Amino acid sequence: DTAVSQTPKYLVTQMGNDKSIKCEQNLGHDTMYWYKQDSKKFLKIMFSYNNKELIINETVPNRFSPKSPDKAHLNLHINSLELGDSAVYFCASSQGERGQIFEQFFGPGTRLTVL
Amino acid sequence: QQQVKQSPQSLIVQKGGISIINCAYENTAFDYFPWYQQFPGKGPALLIAIRPDVSEKKEGRFTISFNKSAKQFSLHIMDSQPGDSATYFCAARHKAAGNKLTFGGGTRVLVKP
Numbered sequence: 001d002t003a004v005s006q007t008p009k010y011l012v013t014q015m016g017n018d019k020s021i022k023c024e025q026n027l028g029h030d031t032m033y034w035y036k037q038d039s040k041k042f043l044k045i046m047f048s049y050n051n052k053e054l055i056i057n058e059t060v061p062n063r064f065s066p067k068s069p070d071k072a073h074l075n076l077h078i079n080s081l082e083l084g085d086s087a088v089y090f091c092a093s094s095q096g097e098r099g100q101i102f103e104q105f106f107g108p109g110t111r112l113t114v115l
Numbered sequence: 116q117q118q119v120k121q122s123p124q125s126l127i128v129q130k131g132g133i134s135i136i137n138c139a140y141e142n143t144a145f146d147y148f149p150w151y152q153q154f155p156g157k158g159p160a161l162l163i164a165i166r167p168d169v170s171e172k173k174e175g176r177f178t179i180s181f182n183k184s185a186k187q188f189s190l191h192i193m194d195s196q197p198g199d200s201a202t203y204f205c206a207a208r209h210k211a212a213g214n215k216l217t218f219g220g221g222t223r224v225l226v227k228p
Binding site: 004031040041042043044045048050055056090092094100101102103104105106107108109 | 147149153156157158159160161164166202204208212213214215216217218220221223
């Protein structure tokens with residue numbers, strides 16, 4: 001299946017721990033994104049990478065660090081987890097415009113719960 | 116500061132009825148306005164989109180109306196079906212800012228049979 005995949009789907013951890021979420025896309029896209037969706041469903045961009053280069057870096061705590069080993073992968077590492085980091089994190093990818101359509105393809109999400 | 120404001124937060128409509136969701140934006144640099152549909156436990160998926168040089172776009176039962184002077188746009192779902200029950204997000208793209216999408220707060224739509 002061609003898609004954006006994320007692992008793990010669920011992540012439950014204690015405050016203060018460090019954790020990583022992995023994302024892979026096999027769509028051949030050159031841009032990947034991380035979004036955070038909070039408990040009220042509000043969806044906010046965190047980062048984007050284009051061909052391994054950081055393009056969008058929103059105001060997020062520097063405990064969050066994205067890493068793109070290649071254009072098909074974008075991982076998110078979170079240090080010193082806090083209660084407020086509990087959310088669903090979505091990875092997405094895109095490839096410019098095709099026939100005037102610009103579409104970001106989203107992964108299934110990773111539900112992070114910090115206890 | 117919420118650059119894209121969406122209303123209502125939730126909506127209940129009878130099967131066969133019309134669902135209407137409204138969005139307003141502030142930044143005139145936005146150049147593309149998609150709507151995404153999200154089912155529980157899934158990621159958002161593109162539903163329909165419009166550019167600011169067009170006042171209306173229709174795809175099947177879904178229509179976007181766009182008012183550039185008022186900086187407002189809306190999604191109409193005609194003949195709503197129970198399978199349309201989902202959360203809908205409007206969004207606005209800033210191409211020069213790395214194709215950044217700014218999303219509205221979402222509208223949870225429930226279609227009753």
